[in-house]
Amino acid sequence: MELRAARRGARLTVQLVGELDHHSAERVRSNLDHMLRDRTIMELHLDMRGVSFMDSSGLGVVFGRYKTLRARNGKVILSNVSPFVDRVFRMSGVYKLCERI
């Protein structure tokens, strides 16, 4: 899975491209956490447009980053969620925690 990051003010936008499963989650997690060491980031915007596959391991990645942002009074925003990814997201209740645009 490939990550493309762009910073704008307090918002970090990361475009995820490829399959988000347990195998790729490890790297996605450590890359995101590395970027989030910058404590001036208050919003993590995950652009899901390029996610061709996601299972419940992807939920762990989103929930984990939600906790990180929550702890600094920030938030996680999800966008361009495909119908397949949306089914997994909806089951998990993630939209109660993260904004969807």
Next chain:
Amino acid sequence: MQRNRMELRFVSLSQNESFARAAAAAFAAQLNPTIEELADIRTAVSEAVTNAIVHGYDSRTEGIVTLICEISGDSFTAKISDMGCGIADIVQARQPLYTSKPEQERSGMGFAVMEAFMEEVEVQSAPGRGTTVTLRKRITR
């Protein structure tokens, strides 16, 4: 379609998760499923294979995961087996949000996803002996 069967055996490396779900979906394609049905199968198989690797073998690499796919009439079955640690309390394990590995950022939603995407999910397991998850779905076209 009458009957067909395939069997895959692979070591418990996380790289094999995408390979296993792709193989199951390619095999199921014989039943002429919709794109949605194929996505359901891919996702459910991915959950069970990931569990075998992460939980059954605790992310060590010496384990063997077996994936057996069968077609019988309009019914597709995938059986995912490991010879790992097994599950002591299957009812608890199947609860949505239950995970024995919260420190690894598991969401506890794997079984819930399998149940949502397949018609039947059967779990056979014994502590110390391993686990077999059977996923079933009818493809009617």
